[in-house]
Amino acid sequence: MKKLALLLTWCVVAGAQTAPRAAVRAIIQELVLANRILANEGVVDAYGHVSARDDRNPNHYFLARHVAAGLVTAADIIEYDLDTNPVGGARTDGYSERFIHGEIYKARPDVTAIVHFHAPEVIPFGVSNIPLRPVFHMAAFLGEGVPVFEIRNSGGVTDMLIRTPALGHALAETLGDKPAALMRGHGAVVTAAGLHVVVGRAYYMKVNAKLQQDAMLLSGGKVTYLDP
Amino acid sequence: MKKLALLLTWCVVAGAQTAPRAAVRAIIQELVLANRILANEGVVDAYGHVSARDDRNPNHYFLARHVAAGLVTAADIIEYDLDTNPVGGARTDGYSERFIHGEIYKARPDVTAIVHFHAPEVIPFGVSNIPLRPVFHMAAFLGEGVPVFEIRNSGGVTDMLIRTPALGHALAETLGDKPAALMRGHGAVVTAAGLHVVVGRAYYMKVNAKLQQDAMLLSGGKVTYLDP
Amino acid sequence: MKKLALLLTWCVVAGAQTAPRAAVRAIIQELVLANRILANEGVVDAYGHVSARDDRNPNHYFLARHVAAGLVTAADIIEYDLDTNPVGGARTDGYSERFIHGEIYKARPDVTAIVHFHAPEVIPFGVSNIPLRPVFHMAAFLGEGVPVFEIRNSGGVTDMLIRTPALGHALAETLGDKPAALMRGHGAVVTAAGLHVVVGRAYYMKVNAKLQQDAMLLSGGKVTYLDP
Amino acid sequence: MKKLALLLTWCVVAGAQTAPRAAVRAIIQELVLANRILANEGVVDAYGHVSARDDRNPNHYFLARHVAAGLVTAADIIEYDLDTNPVGGARTDGYSERFIHGEIYKARPDVTAIVHFHAPEVIPFGVSNIPLRPVFHMAAFLGEGVPVFEIRNSGGVTDMLIRTPALGHALAETLGDKPAALMRGHGAVVTAAGLHVVVGRAYYMKVNAKLQQDAMLLSGGKVTYLDP
Numbered sequence: 001m002k003k004l005a006l007l008l009t010w011c012v013v014a015g016a017q018t019a020p021r022a023a024v025r026a027i028i029q030e031l032v033l034a035n036r037i038l039a040n041e042g043v044v045d046a047y048g049h050v051s052a053r054d055d056r057n058p059n060h061y062f063l064a065r066h067v068a069a070g071l072v073t074a075a076d077i078i079e080y081d082l083d084t085n086p087v088g089g090a091r092t093d094g095y096s097e098r099f100i101h102g103e104i105y106k107a108r109p110d111v112t113a114i115v116h117f118h119a120p121e122v123i124p125f126g127v128s129n130i131p132l133r134p135v136f137h138m139a140a141f142l143g144e145g146v147p148v149f150e151i152r153n154s155g156g157v158t159d160m161l162i163r164t165p166a167l168g169h170a171l172a173e174t175l176g177d178k179p180a181a182l183m184r185g186h187g188a189v190v191t192a193a194g195l196h197v198v199v200g201r202a203y204y205m206k207v208n209a210k211l212q213q214d215a216m217l218l219s220g221g222k223v224t225y226l227d228p
Numbered sequence: 229m230k231k232l233a234l235l236l237t238w239c240v241v242a243g244a245q246t247a248p249r250a251a252v253r254a255i256i257q258e259l260v261l262a263n264r265i266l267a268n269e270g271v272v273d274a275y276g277h278v279s280a281r282d283d284r285n286p287n288h289y290f291l292a293r294h295v296a297a298g299l300v301t302a303a304d305i306i307e308y309d310l311d312t313n314p315v316g317g318a319r320t321d322g323y324s325e326r327f328i329h330g331e332i333y334k335a336r337p338d339v340t341a342i343v344h345f346h347a348p349e350v351i352p353f354g355v356s357n358i359p360l361r362p363v364f365h366m367a368a369f370l371g372e373g374v375p376v377f378e379i380r381n382s383g384g385v386t387d388m389l390i391r392t393p394a395l396g397h398a399l400a401e402t403l404g405d406k407p408a409a410l411m412r413g414h415g416a417v418v419t420a421a422g423l424h425v426v427v428g429r430a431y432y433m434k435v436n437a438k439l440q441q442d443a444m445l446l447s448g449g450k451v452t453y454l455d456p
Numbered sequence: 457m458k459k460l461a462l463l464l465t466w467c468v469v470a471g472a473q474t475a476p477r478a479a480v481r482a483i484i485q486e487l488v489l490a491n492r493i494l495a496n497e498g499v500v501d502a503y504g505h506v507s508a509r510d511d512r513n514p515n516h517y518f519l520a521r522h523v524a525a526g527l528v529t530a531a532d533i534i535e536y537d538l539d540t541n542p543v544g545g546a547r548t549d550g551y552s553e554r555f556i557h558g559e560i561y562k563a564r565p566d567v568t569a570i571v572h573f574h575a576p577e578v579i580p581f582g583v584s585n586i587p588l589r590p591v592f593h594m595a596a597f598l599g600e601g602v603p604v605f606e607i608r609n610s611g612g613v614t615d616m617l618i619r620t621p622a623l624g625h626a627l628a629e630t631l632g633d634k635p636a637a638l639m640r641g642h643g644a645v646v647t648a649a650g651l652h653v654v655v656g657r658a659y660y661m662k663v664n665a666k667l668q669q670d671a672m673l674l675s676g677g678k679v680t681y682l683d684p
Numbered sequence: 685m686k687k688l689a690l691l692l693t694w695c696v697v698a699g700a701q702t703a704p705r706a707a708v709r710a711i712i713q714e715l716v717l718a719n720r721i722l723a724n725e726g727v728v729d730a731y732g733h734v735s736a737r738d739d740r741n742p743n744h745y746f747l748a749r750h751v752a753a754g755l756v757t758a759a760d761i762i763e764y765d766l767d768t769n770p771v772g773g774a775r776t777d778g779y780s781e782r783f784i785h786g787e788i789y790k791a792r793p794d795v796t797a798i799v800h801f802h803a804p805e806v807i808p809f810g811v812s813n814i815p816l817r818p819v820f821h822m823a824a825f826l827g828e829g830v831p832v833f834e835i836r837n838s839g840g841v842t843d844m845l846i847r848t849p850a851l852g853h854a855l856a857e858t859l860g861d862k863p864a865a866l867m868r869g870h871g872a873v874v875t876a877a878g879l880h881v882v883v884g885r886a887y888y889m890k891v892n893a894k895l896q897q898d899a900m901l902l903s904g905g906k907v908t909y910l911d912p
Contacts, residue, residue, distance in 0.1 A: 123443065159365065
């Protein structure tokens, strides 16, 4: 945790131009930073999002309105309940895939932070029969196995997006008790018990995907993975 | 459309230094932004261009003079008719490949925006017998098929450039009713009914090309593509 | 050496924002610059570190406290003895893997600078049976052979980190008299008789790893390596 | 030529911080810009250089002193004769490989600009038996064939550098009448009749190398190259 805090520190110094007001809660400020870091490191682009469970009320969580992560400010953060109803009243500017977050928080009390992303490095594993496995220590958490969510099984032919609570629930079921899952033809979701940790996991999941592909090509598939 | 608008917003904030005057029409301002975004995202480099059909007169379209996309300002935009004659009188500073745009607008009344680009990721698909196919949801539009334009068939041995209306017409014929086409040994053209959409399509066509190559290498070619 | 000094000069001009005070020793200032260069060139990210042996006392060495290399300032540098005890008294903010440095300095009087890094390019060689070899002249130092450290042999199942003097000693034994070693599932360590040289070696070890992989894929493995 | 001028314009606007004084000749100013562009586009890093034949005296040429290309200013430019003697008197701060330039200018009266670079993309072709060939129109000049210089043939076992007029001459002989040559285990040299053109050629030689590798891997080697 201490090391991952450095990543956050780095972002602040390196110039993420957030202007949190004194009254903004620490968790909101950190969520804004998490958005900026993920954008800065190429984990998310104009799409992809990160949420944090409310540390004072585990039945609520925080997620930005539909805006690119690299632009998120404290004013963009929406508070949701676990059915993904905005606590402050109905609004129309949420991410269409916000149900990913609510349904996972509902199913997984141990999870306090979630990233959904489309980094190009992870997509090939979701569309092939090659499991994503940990190649280096920074991605050791992948050693528990990375299930692949097939939206055809629960949603038939769709636009691939998790647009309903039911699809979010199906994704949470595929995730099970693992830290991360791939979504076929779409991207990935990664969870942790901590916002700092989930940012690091998303970043190193991306890096590990590239490493694994490189190692497999280099060696004809004879790769030594991490022990569980 | 709403999501793609975010991409534009992002570009403005992230620092595209355009200085549109009050009198400049919105479509021109957006075309300038589209140029900057495409350069910023590596879809175009010193070469490559984007055009928009005039939203008040479908027989005209807008395209920059021959300048790198990352430098385009409102003052660089030229208005053309569908035969690619400059509306304001003859000039010699148009892109040599401007006929790509006019001939596609003429053949495709549904198209209101076009990008021509050479991003390295797409070139390998134009020079091999591997069809470009959608690997993830952001590139679903490729599911209609991506024809490959072979300039030798209509132009013989050339410098590969679409320097005449006839070559532009031949390219439009290869494109047919599809949203995108590859140009063998040269690049690609992508179309949409909207400037915001075409910018996103060009970007994700580039990303998908990389993804497809990675997924094919990883899996020995056993890739699950999107359903049509 | 002169050429590598240019690399340092470049970093200063390109904007590494260090503010060394007049009283800071030259070796500390150069160590700060080395940290910034390595971060700037992608050799290290939030993790990875570089040390320098004290040029006035070969039984001491300098290494930053646990902070991302891109953020290191002179105030972050800790002086250690070769058993990796902080000279200024006990503290808890050292890198957990600081023993890499002390144990190698102890075993290798010829070494005056060390980099430990996780650049993605080198990892695939540590987890496959493909030796890392010099493909181009900038990485000629790899021609002496690059041993691979297997932590299971000395530490059993661990979190892969060099958290003890004993593990540091085992790594130094694997390194032997070579300039560089890979660490399976983790990263690499590279040494030199000079801080300027070790920065260049870390950078070109990363570049060479990418080159070798590309050359092997391109040619089906028939690569002409440098002569020893 | 006009299009390549745009590339230069772009560099100026995008922020190359050159401060040419009024008295500096245009060719020197352009050579400074060429250095900055090549560094900015990743064609050269801390190493690699570009020269220009004197447009007033074809028996002289201009090349920076040994400084990273991204830092070159007008004050760094040295004037050499074709035997690579500094015109202003002996000095010790030239690039060690300056003989590449003098010997090629001597052998090739048609050449007025030369780039020597180590971009990682081109190295794999120099160390394998795969010829570099033009995949897209921007690299059509490669269609004349790209010979590979083997320094062992003329220099035996060396540090790979072109440190003498004799090695420079041997390289010029391998180059023959072609625009570009690879140097095994080292890099490449590319020439043109114009500084603007040679900058574009170096950049697109790098891009084409990546494209060709990608296309070969994608298609199992069945690539359609440009016609000569």
